[in-house]
Amino acid sequence: MRCNCRPVAAIPHPIAYQGSKRRLAAKILAFVPDGVATLYEPFCGSAAISLAAAAAGKAERIRLNDSLVPLSTLWRRILEDPKAIAEDYLRLWHAQDAAPARHYDAVRAAFNRDGDPAKLLFLLARCVKSAVRFNAAGEFNQSPDHRRRGTRPERMRQNLLAASALLRERTVVSAGDYAAALTEAGPGDVVYLDPPYQGTSGARDARYHQQLDRWRLVAELERLLDRGVDVIVSFDGRCGRQHYGRELPAELGLLRLELAAGRSSQATLLGRSEQTVESLYLSPQLVPAAQR
Numbered sequence: 001m002r003c004n005c006r007p008v009a010a011i012p013h014p015i016a017y018q019g020s021k022r023r024l025a026a027k028i029l030a031f032v033p034d035g036v037a038t039l040y041e042p043f044c045g046s047a048a049i050s051l052a053a054a055a056a057g058k059a060e061r062i063r064l065n066d067s068l069v070p071l072s073t074l075w076r077r078i079l080e081d082p083k084a085i086a087e088d089y090l091r092l093w094h095a096q097d098a099a100p101a102r103h104y105d106a107v108r109a110a111f112n113r114d115g116d117p118a119k120l121l122f123l124l125a126r127c128v129k130s131a132v133r134f135n136a137a138g139e140f141n142q143s144p145d146h147r148r149r150g151t152r153p154e155r156m157r158q159n160l161l162a163a164s165a166l167l168r169e170r171t172v173v174s175a176g177d178y179a180a181a182l183t184e185a186g187p188g189d190v191v192y193l194d195p196p197y198q199g200t201s202g203a204r205d206a207r208y209h210q211q212l213d214r215w216r217l218v219a220e221l222e223r224l225l226d227r228g229v230d231v232i233v234s235f236d237g238r239c240g241r242q243h244y245g246r247e248l249p250a251e252l253g254l255l256r257l258e259l260a261a262g263r264s265s266q267a268t269l270l271g272r273s274e275q276t277v278e279s280l281y282l283s284p285q286l287v288p289a290a291q292r
């Protein structure tokens, strides 16, 4: 099927984020019809799908939401005053010159006191796997990646300004639970859901900001479908023979596709060449008949 979105490389991505759908955005966007009234991304993270949809002119309005408050605040600031965030990032980035590791620790400690979104932008650009991790006390505790310095400030500035220009006029940002962000979704809207990692065992993992309640999500999907809202859900996946998360129940009536997400870096490190495959669940009306 022809994908009419812009090449992924042309889409700005200011926020480095583990689990970003940046590389899969073109494949996912191929199922988003033109003329969507509001595209909802209630687990937005780095907002890869909204950025791609805005670049392709597919949605009149966009609603971004994430329960991680400093991240939502970061998006709000990117929309309202990208130059100010770019200046803050530039200062934080250059201040690492003399003692990068000590500087990272100081920024992380300050972020844990004040939740400043510019500090989060810097920490994500500099930390291991760009992964948000928290300790039991709710403090960001991810370590720095000693092999890199983070996106250079000039490039970050371009990304921030371009993302702001793409989203500013049509986007509303909220901070909170995904269900609260979806109360107004109706026919003509599309909701893209990319909930947090479910893990391999279903066991609770305190490193993550919030765990997913699978049955609450299924109930929310039922409510959306009953209201005639089209949904796209990234959920379980597999790498080699290892499965991540359980599939969504067939009773929802969603079509399940598998998207090749590339080679697993973890498996490559272990000397194995395994492809990661991610499930994508779609309202049937979003899938062309030829693909059903």
Ligand SMILES: C[S@@+](CC[C@H](N)C(=O)[O-])C[C@H]1O[C@@H](n2cnc3c(N)ncnc32)[C@H](O)[C@@H]1O
Pocket: 017, 018, 019, 020, 021, 022, 042, 043, 044, 045, 046, 047, 048, 049, 065, 066, 067, 068, 176, 177, 178, 179, 194, 195, 196, 197, 209, 210, 211
């Ligand atoms: C897998 S990431 C989404 C990545 C995103 N698709 C991207 O391209 O960057 C899941 C996001 O959901 C957020 N989150 C976790 N629990 C949430 C909840 N109950 N409501 C809203 N957001 C939540 C996390 O903070 C995280 O940013």
